[in-house]
Amino acid sequence: MKIVINQLRTFRTAAFNYKEISPGKLKRKVKGVSSHEWLARQNSDPYVEKAKMLNYRCRSAFKLIEIDDRFKILRPGYHVVDCGASPGSWTQVTVKRVNSDASDKSLLQGKVISVDRQLIYPIEGATLIGNADFTDPTSEQTIIKALNGNKCDAVISDMAPNATGIRDLDNENIIKLCYMVLKFAITNSKVGASVLMKLWQCGDSKKLELDIGKFYEKVNVVKPKSSRSDSTEMFLLGREFKGLKNS
């Protein structure tokens, strides 16, 4: 128990000290991807086309679909918190998977609570908390209120801080977000639950993986096919939450 309290204390320090470091404070200029390159890549990307055809708000949907097809973290009846949900494709996928059949209310219905610091346009079947920064303690209270006394079966995060183009800085910012997600998940999940978070491969990703392993029986590093191969994006998935008493 003492170990758990110390671990939580560390998370709290990392989490509450969270401040995205502003690129404006740094003198170094960084070259980004040009809008031309971005457009060319979008136009030749089969997942962009497929997302349009299936009415997903963006191609990210396929990353969650691939991960869930493999690990089954979303099931009918589940309570799921989706962090960094805008524009909403993960929420669209999750709503479908936690509700056995939306037209038959007698069947198992889950609950999806989606948070983003941007606006999220309505998605039927989801509780949307837009214009809410996940790192703000009041957002956590709003999510807990929306959970209505229930604990989560899965906490999923595709959150990414605004990229500065300075790799070390971006990595530091996303790792801090991941620790906030982990802290939220371990304090608000049922035993047996999962946590999924996006990050960019960096020096600290191994430490985060080991920290997730202190609370979850199984940890996987996942790189879905739909995640661009030229990106360092990866996902850490913790399954079978041990519960705080057993960590």
Ligand SMILES: C[S@@+](CC[C@H](N)C(=O)[O-])C[C@H]1O[C@@H](n2cnc3c(N)ncnc32)[C@H](O)[C@@H]1O
């Ligand atoms: C890659 S997008 C998510 C895409 C989403 N999963 C989907 O499928 O539509 C990352 C999102 O994280 C959000 N985000 C980043 N930092 C955040 C924070 N501190 N609190 C809430 N949302 C945040 C951004 O506003 C952005 O909408």
